C-alpha cells in the first residue's frame with residue numbers, strides 16, 4: 001500500500017499555531033498501530049551522524065511531536081527540535097551547488113530487532129530547510145556493534161525506502177515490504193537539511209535462545225514480542241503502554257479510559273510472544289489514583305479458535321499500587337484478555353511464565369524465515 005506523499009516547501013511560519021499548516025494524511029498511516037521499533041523507551045538510539053551542526057541527532061527519537069519556538073536562537077542559529085545539518089556546498093565558485101549524490105546520514109540502533117512495516121520521516125517545522133529527498137536502509141548485525149563496525153564496507157544494507165522527494169513541515173510516511181529482521185537503520189537526507197522525528201513501525205522479533213535461557217520472563221512485554229491486538233478504549237492513552245518496559249512514571253505512561261456511563265467494562269486483548277505456561281501476573285495501577293480500575297480480571301485462550309477461560313476472577317485493585325497474583329496452577333495459552341471493571345486504568349501488566357516446547361520451536365522457525 002502506498003502512502004499519500006507531500007513534496008516541496010511549506011509556507012514560511014507566519015505566527016499562531018505552528019501546526020496549523022502541518023501536512024499529515026487524514027486518517028493517519030496504515031502501519032501506525034504497530035510498535036515504534038525506534039522508540040527510545042525500548043532502548044533505541046541514534047548512535048552516529050556525519051553532521052549535526054544546527055541540531056542534535058538525538059532529537060530524532062524524542063517522544064511526542066517536535067516543538068517550535070519562533071524566537072529561540074542560539075550561537076549557531078535557530079534552535080530546532082530535530083536533527084539538522086549545515087548547508088552543503090559545491091567545489092568552487094563555478095560549481096557552488098552540492099553534487100547529486102551528496103548527502104548526510106544518521107545511524108539508528110533499533111530498540112529491539114524486528115520487521116519494519118512502515119517509516120515516518122517527520123519534517124515538522126523544517127520549512128525551507130528540510131531535505132529535498134530522503135532514503136532509509138537497514139541491516140542486521142549480531143551483538144552490539146560500534147558505529148565504526150556499522151560503517152565498515154563489509155556491512156550490507158537493504159533499501160527500505162529508496163531516495164524519495166519529501167515535503168517540508170510534513171509527516172512523510174513510507175510503507176515497507178522487506179520481510180526481514182533488522183537491528184539497525186541508516187537514514188539519509190539528500191543533500192542536507194533537517195528532520196524532526198523518525199518513527200519506525202513494525203513487529204518485534206525476539207531472540208528465542210535468549211528467551212529460553214531466561215526461563216521465566218514477561219510473556220506480554222513489548223520487548224519480548226508481546227502485542228496489544230485490540231482494546232475497548234484509547235481515549236486518553238494507548239493500551240500498548242501497559243506492556244512497555246519499566247514502571248510507569250506519570251499518569252499518561254499507563255492506560256486510562258474515558259468515564260463509562262453504561263453497564264459495561266473496558267478491556268485489552270493481548271497476544272503473548274508465543275504459546276506459554278503462565279504462573280503469575282502483576283497488575284500495576286501506578287499514578288492512577290482517582291481513576292484506577294476498581295477490579296481487574298483475566299481470561300486466557302489457547303489458540304485463535306480456543307475458548308476464553310477465566311484465570312483471574314475480578315480482583316479488587318488499590319490505586320497507585322502494584323498487585324501480585326500467583327495463579328492456582330500454571331495455565332497454557334497464547335492470547336490474554338484483561339478486563340477492568342468498570343473503567344479507569346492500569347499502568348502495567350506483567351505476565352510471568354515460560355514458553356512451551358512448540359512455542360519455542362515456532363519462534364526459532366520464524367527467526368530463520370526472517371534471515372536469522
Ligand SMILES: NC(=O)NC(NC(N)=O)C(=O)[O-]
Pocket residue numbers: 054076077078079080084087128129
Ligand atoms: N532559519 C534557519 O533555520 N536557518 C538555518 N537553520 C538553523 N537552524 O538556523 C538553515 O540554514 O537552515
